[in-house]
Amino acid sequence: MPASIRRDMSKHDVTQELIEQVNCARTDGSTLEIVGGGSKRFIGREAAADARIDAGRHRGIVSYEPVELVLTARAGTPLQEIEDTLAQQGQMLAFDPPHFAGGATLGGTLACNQSGPARPWNGSVRDAVLGIRLVNGRGEHLRFGGQVMKNVAGYDVSRAQAGALGSLGIITEISLKVMPRPAASMTLVKEMDAARAIVEMNTLAGRPRPLAGACWQDGQLYLRLAGVQAAVAGTASRWGGEVLQHESNFWRDLRDQRQPFFVDGEPLWRFSVNPAAPHWRDGADWRFDWGGAQRWLRGAFQRAELEREAGRAGGQVTLFRGGDRAGEVFSTQSAALQTLHRRLKEAFDPMRIFNPGRLYSWM
Amino acid sequence: MVASHYFVLAEELTKEFRAFIDPEYVIVDAETQRPYECDGLSMYCAMPLIVLLPETVAQVQRAMQICHQRGVPVIPRGAGTGLSAGAMPREDAVVLSLAKFKHVLDIDPLARTARLQPGVRNLAISEAAAQYGLYYGPDPSSQIACTIGGNVAENSGGVHCLKYGLTVHNLLSVELVTVEGELVRLGSEGLDCAGIDLMALITGSEGLLGVITEVTVRLLPVPEQARVVMAAFDSVKAAGDAVSAVIAQGVIPAGLEMMDSHAIVAAEAFAKAGYPIDAQALLLCEVDGTVEEVADHITRIEQLFLSLGATLTRVSRDEDERALLWKGRKSAFPAVGRISPDYYCMDGTIPRGELAHVLTEMQHMSEHYGLRVANVFHAGDGNLHPLILFDASKPGEFDKAEEFGGRILELCVAVGGCITGEHGVGVEKLPQMSVQFSPLEIAQFHGVKAAFDPAGTLNPGKGIPVLKNCQEYRALDPGRGHVARQHPEGYEQA
Ligand SMILES: Cc1cc2nc3c(=O)[nH]c(=O)nc-3n(C[C@H](O)[C@H](O)[C@H](O)COP(=O)(O)OP(=O)(O)OC[C@H]3O[C@@H](n4cnc5c(N)ncnc54)[C@H](O)[C@@H]3O)c2cc1C
Numbered sequence: 030m031p032a033s034i035r036r037d038m039s040k041h042d043v044t045q046e047l048i049e050q051v052n053c054a055r056t057d058g059s060t061l062e063i064v065g066g067g068s069k070r071f072i073g074r075e076a077a078a079d080a081r082i083d084a085g086r087h088r089g090i091v092s093y094e095p096v097e098l099v100l101t102a103r104a105g106t107p108l109q110e111i112e113d114t115l116a117q118q119g120q121m122l123a124f125d126p127p128h129f130a131g132g133a134t135l136g137g138t139l140a141c142n143q144s145g146p147a148r149p150w151n152g153s154v155r156d157a158v159l160g161i162r163l164v165n166g167r168g169e170h171l172r173f174g175g176q177v178m179k180n181v182a183g184y185d186v187s188r189a190q191a192g193a194l195g196s197l198g199i200i201t202e203i204s205l206k207v208m209p210r211p212a213a214s215m216t217l218v219k220e221m222d223a224a225r226a227i228v229e230m231n232t233l234a235g236r237p238r239p240l241a242g243a244c245w246q247d248g249q250l251y252l253r254l255a256g257v258q259a260a261v262a263g264t265a266s267r268w269g270g271e272v273l274q275h276e277s278n279f280w281r282d283l284r285d286q287r288q289p290f291f292v293d294g295e296p297l298w299r300f301s302v303n304p305a306a307p308h309w310r311d312g313a314d315w316r317f318d319w320g321g322a323q324r325w326l327r328g329a330f331q332r333a334e335l336e337r338e339a340g341r342a343g344g345q346v347t348l349f350r351g352g353d354r355a356g357e358v359f360s361t362q363s364a365a366l367q368t369l370h371r372r373l374k375e376a377f378d379p380m381r382i383f384n385p386g387r388l389y390s391w392m
Numbered sequence: 393m394v395a396s397h398y399f400v401l402a403e404e405l406t407k408e409f410r411a412f413i414d415p416e417y418v419i420v421d422a423e424t425q426r427p428y429e430c431d432g433l434s435m436y437c438a439m440p441l442i443v444l445l446p447e448t449v450a451q452v453q454r455a456m457q458i459c460h461q462r463g464v465p466v467i468p469r470g471a472g473t474g475l476s477a478g479a480m481p482r483e484d485a486v487v488l489s490l491a492k493f494k495h496v497l498d499i500d501p502l503a504r505t506a507r508l509q510p511g512v513r514n515l516a517i518s519e520a521a522a523q524y525g526l527y528y529g530p531d532p533s534s535q536i537a538c539t540i541g542g543n544v545a546e547n548s549g550g551v552h553c554l555k556y557g558l559t560v561h562n563l564l565s566v567e568l569v570t571v572e573g574e575l576v577r578l579g580s581e582g583l584d585c586a587g588i589d590l591m592a593l594i595t596g597s598e599g600l601l602g603v604i605t606e607v608t609v610r611l612l613p614v615p616e617q618a619r620v621v622m623a624a625f626d627s628v629k630a631a632g633d634a635v636s637a638v639i640a641q642g643v644i645p646a647g648l649e650m651m652d653s654h655a656i657v658a659a660e661a662f663a664k665a666g667y668p669i670d671a672q673a674l675l676l677c678e679v680d681g682t683v684e685e686v687a688d689h690i691t692r693i694e695q696l697f698l699s700l701g702a703t704l705t706r707v708s709r710d711e712d713e714r715a716l717l718w719k720g721r722k723s724a725f726p727a728v729g730r731i732s733p734d735y736y737c738m739d740g741t742i743p744r745g746e747l748a749h750v751l752t753e754m755q756h757m758s759e760h761y762g763l764r765v766a767n768v769f770h771a772g773d774g775n776l777h778p779l780i781l782f783d784a785s786k787p788g789e790f791d792k793a794e795e796f797g798g799r800i801l802e803l804c805v806a807v808g809g810c811i812t813g814e815h816g817v818g819v820e821k822l823p824q825m826s827v828q829f830s831p832l833e834i835a836q837f838h839g840v841k842a843a844f845d846p847a848g849t850l851n852p853g854k855g856i857p858v859l860k861n862c863q864e865y866r867a868l869d870p871g872r873g874h875v876a877r878q879h880p881e882g883y884e885q886a
Contacts, residue, residue, distance in 0.1 A: 096636045097743050097774075119642055142584055155589060156561050171833045177741040178773035179558065179813035181547045181596045182821070182828050183856065184840045188560065188592030192584065209642035231502045235526065237613040238682060259684035303581035305503035322583045343581030359586035365576045366590070369843060373588055376839030388587060 034093040034114070043087045044170065047199055050082050052168040054382045061382050063195040065105055066132035069141050073194050075354040076386035084136055084199055090114060091202060092176075099159065099176050101204040104136025111135060115207055123151035123208040127284045136200045142191035145284035146242040146253070149234070149304070149319050151208070155191035162202040163190070166378030176204040189373075194388045197377040211255035214241065215262075216279065217270035221250045223315060224308040230320040231305045238264045242280060243320040246290070253280060283318065290316060290327060296352030298335055300324040302344030309338060325349075336361060357389060367391065398483060401464070402441050405486070408458055409444060417445035417492070428487050431474040432534075435736075435790055436819055440467070440481035447492045449567075449575065449605045456603065457573035459486055465849045466571070468599040470511065470542030473534040475737055476818025478546065478598045478854055485852075488603060490541050496520045497606070504611045505564060505581065510541025510604045514548075517609065526611035529556035532814070533722060541604045547596030549814040551647040551678075551721075554772035556612065558814070560595040567606035568594060571845045581608070593840060598816050599851040601844040618646060618680035619690050620717050623697040624671035624704040628652060631673035632747035634700045635771045638677060639744070641696060643689050647678040648772030649721050652751065655728060655766040655779070656720075662727030665720035668704050675771065676721055678714075724768040725779070732764070732781035736793045740804030741813035744774045753803055754778060761796045763789075775813035776804070802827050817855050826862030834859055 054061050062078035064070070065085045088105040095118040102111055108126055115121050125145030126138045133143075139161075144153040160174025163186070173186040190200055221229060226245040233252065234240055239260050242253030251273065254261045265272070273279060282288055291297060304321035314327040322344075326335070332348065339346035345360035352358075362370060367389075374381065374392055386392065402420060409418045419425050420442055430437035441464070446452045459466050465485035472479055481487050493509035496516065500506075501524035506517055514535040518527040531550035532538055538548070544566060549558045556562070565579035578591040585591075594601055625631040631650055638645060651659065651667075651674045660667040667674055675697070679689040694705050708714035720727075728735050742750050751767060758765045764781040778800055782793040801811040801824045811817070811824040825834065837856045841848065857865075 094743070094745065096640050097745060098639060099743070142589070149583060152557065152561060153584065155584075155592065156557065165836065169832045169836075171830070171836055173833065175741075175808075175810045175828075177743060177809045177813070178554070179549055179741045179770075179775050180810040181814055181816055182810050182812050182825060183817075183833070183837050184601075185547070185560065185592045185596055186836070186840065189589045191589045191592070192586060193588045197588065209644065212642075228502070231504075235501065235504055235524075235613050237525075237615045239685070256681070257685045257688045259688060260682040263682065263684050301580070301582035301584050303503050303505075304583075305500065306581075319583060345580060345582065345585055347586060362587060363576065365570065365574050366578075366587070369576075369590060370588055372843035372846075373840065376836070376843050 033095060034090055044201060047082065047084070047087060047201065048164055048168050048170060051164055051166070051199070051382065054080070055166070055168060055380055058380065060385050063199055063384055065134035065137035066107060068129040068131060068133040069137050069143070071350050072141050073387040074358050074390065076384065078385060082199065085134055087201055088134070095120060098207050099204060100207050101176055101202060102135055103202050104200040105134050108133045108135060108138060116210070119210050120207045121210045122157065122205070124148060124154045124157050125151065125284060126154060127286065129285055135203050139190055139200060139203060140193060140195045146244060146280055146318055149322055150241050153191070155188045157205045158187050158191070159204040159206055161187040161190060161200050161204070163198040163200050165198040166380055166382045170201065174204065178206065195384045196374060196388050196392050198383060211241070213258040213261045214253060214255040214276065215265055216242070216273035216276035217252045217254070217265060217268060218273050219250045219252075219270040220248060221245070222248065223311060223317070226250045226317065227305065227308050227321045230317070233268070234304070234320050244283060245317040251279070290314070291325070291350070294351060295327045296329055296348060297350040298326040298330065299347045299349040300326065300339050300342065300344060301347070302339060302342035306342035309342070332356070359389060362389070398441060405442055405458070405462070405464065409442070409455060412454055413444060413446055413451050417447070419443035419445070428469065428472070428481060428489070431472045431477060431479040433475050433477045433818070433820060435784070436477035436480050438481050439483060440487040441483060441485055443487045443489060445489045445492050449569065452488065452569050452603055452605055453573045453575060455486070455488065456569050456571060459849065460572050460847070463847065463849060465852050466603070467851050468541075468545070468603045470539035470545070471513070471537045473538040474542060474546060474818065475739065475815040476812070476820040478816050478818035478851070480819055482853070490539065490605075493541075493605070499524065499611075501526065503581065505608055506611055507606065507608045508540050510607060511539050514538050514540060514543055521611050522614070525614050527614050528609055529562050529612050530559050533725065540607045540609070544595055544604050544607055545597060545599050546814065546816045549770070549775065551649060551770065553770070554648060555644050555646045560592065562610050563591060563595060563607065564610055565608040566591055566594055566604055568602035569605050570602050571847070571850045575605070579608070596816070598818065598855045600841055600855050601850065615680035617683050617686045618678055618714065619686055620676055620678040620708045620714050621690060621694050621697065622667070622706045622717050623675045623677070623702040624668045625673045625675070625701065626671065626703055628673045628751045629748035630701050631675055632744070632751070632771070634675060634697055634702070635747065636744055637696055637700055638693055641692060643679065643693065645677050645693070645772060646680040647676070648770070649676045650674065650767070650769055650771035651721065651724065652767040654764060655724050655768045658727040658731045658766065659720035659724045662730060663720040663723050665716050666706070667720050671703065676717060721768065728766050728768070728779050728781070733783040733785065734781070736780040736782060736797055738776065738778045738780065738797045738800050739812045739815040740801050740809055741773070741775045742804050742807050742809035744771070746807040746809070747771065747774070750776070750803060750807060754800060757796055757799055761792055763793055763796055770813070773813070774809065798824060819854055822857040822861070823865045825857045826865050831859055831862060834862060
């Protein structure tokens, strides 16, 4: 493989600016909304901060060693730039992150814990993270984890950021494990109802075959195979189904939520549940991804009612897009978990500078 | 505090515990306590105040409440196979053993999950899942003995982690008893949860943040086939380059292990696996998956090794041969134990590209200290396990081994790696924490600890060093500490 990237990032002016902005906020007692590429501003609660901090300016790949399977980039680096760089070496971000309307950054992807359709098989962004650097609410620039595959020194502050929505600090740099691209891929389509699709996706996921995507929409089950050519072809002939043309466009549109289902303005609910939980609320407007572990429901519903249903299915529900964003949008935390969240917030951001109220009204 | 104070405290606590825990499982006499005086790092030992073996989660909660009210430290313990003294007792503390929690609570073959009590042995999970064609990925070499609770507490890895991940990648949910005795559940049956990823913080927390009382893990389908290539090389450098070359081919092996000449000789004498004892380095590279995939990869890898100067290769033809080739690797620690009265196992991780450099440096250190070092390790993910050979009966020799070990870890940090890949910090690596982390980072770790354990009574004195001691360690030798790692901007504010 060609030479690795190792960029001289000795001029840390942009980093310094971020730290200074945090220090100013500390002095004035003001709050900051952290914005990367702005592609995920619809995620979380509607919450007003005094000023915006532009983490998207803090960008660039810092180092990339294809043979080590490790890439380090500033958190504001667009996913597209990272993916293009990896593709030149036949590698990829295995967690297949959504770009949404475009401009998504690596930092935002980790903060919002966003991974694409391959997530059950390839792991999530949180799984791929090896280490981070972070500016906390005291304006301290800290480093956690590392740039090697295994590191158990200290608490795993890096992975704890996944889903924290920036409430613990500004992520400035991320080191990730990257993976080789599969040699071949193919998508099979089968007609099937929702209840049957859940069972089928789980049954097939239990077979030692190169499954890398399983979703269901509009009465069709889509199975993506990825790996060595012979294994993909061998599995396809065993499993049967129609071969989907332009399959990568299909999975990209699903990943980025480009289909009208996701963005036509109706409230969009995301269930993260036991993949094998039997289908319920039949007849409602559902789509399944992640082999049944991520289920999308469209329409106006009572949050409390959906939370009970999610609980029965072994997981949680989030109001992902639209609807009432002034109230809580994420799953209700028990009193004990609220206490832990509050105390961690206190430990990282005692003056509550970052993204106040974005995750929960009480954070 | 004085001894008589502990005596009184032990008496009072014993009475309280025996009111709700089988008196036999409230251990106070020194003889029965003896097996708990250390974990797998037996050079570090101390006697506890009391050893408790509760049998229900309610008992764990009650015991935690009592200790919390009295400010008595608690040390959670699994099988005691840890290698960093994480479960080492102290005279003022209660050792809370989860050994009675041995049940596999539930296996869901369709969802591919197993719900487990914390004392279930790692290997027992795969044994219970086998009837469904499933298994549990992380496979520490200690898997016949170590518990899933201990695995979560250490974020344990194993031979197959390059492809299948560490414990943290294979967990769905953890039930935890807090230091105050409250029961909380982290994670869910789904793949993620809202909010701060608390499960990530618990994984690898070495018993400092809570007592794990239930674990739900993800199971994987047993691959159709697995085959291993053994390749011998006449230099460590050639073997190290071959490791990188496999990855560069776009192949992620299920396992990629390396042994140096000391380890090869010891393992061959012990296991008779057919290793070439004149080789300087040996690689074991396993590929698994579909029959098609394995066929494709195994030939490519064997050809690659030969083209890179392998002096000998052997590919397993059946399961027996595969088991035999692995047998030497799996018994390498006890095998090395036979060529030396004692050995001390280190656990640094480095970028793979630094392998040859670090092994050569280690050889120089070995000469300097006059102690042999054997290397058996997870080459695929750069996780080194240097085994320093010494004789504990010779005065001062363990001290020398320990210093040597510390220097190896500092070298790992200096080349961009870290001080522990899977064994944890425990008591053992506290000094090196201040080489890997700045005082502000360590202070932030203390903040995390305080969020879970404000009074600091859960496994105190482990994992995260007291800041004052870091400064003292650095002061010992100005060449140590932050010079070893370039601290970029922001740090100057410390
Ligand atoms: C021969 C040998 C080979 C080994 N090989 C490997 C290997 O390949 N990979 C690897 O990663 N490790 C390896 N280890 C290290 C060790 O086996 C692991 O760290 C293991 O996970 C420890 O499990 P345990 O049940 O023995 O825990 P213990 O040693 O009893 O405890 C370890 C730590 O976990 C805490 N703890 C234990 N149970 C709980 C609980 N229920 N709740 C909260 N905290 C808890 C303890 O306080 C302690 O800090 C090896 C050890 C030996 C002796």
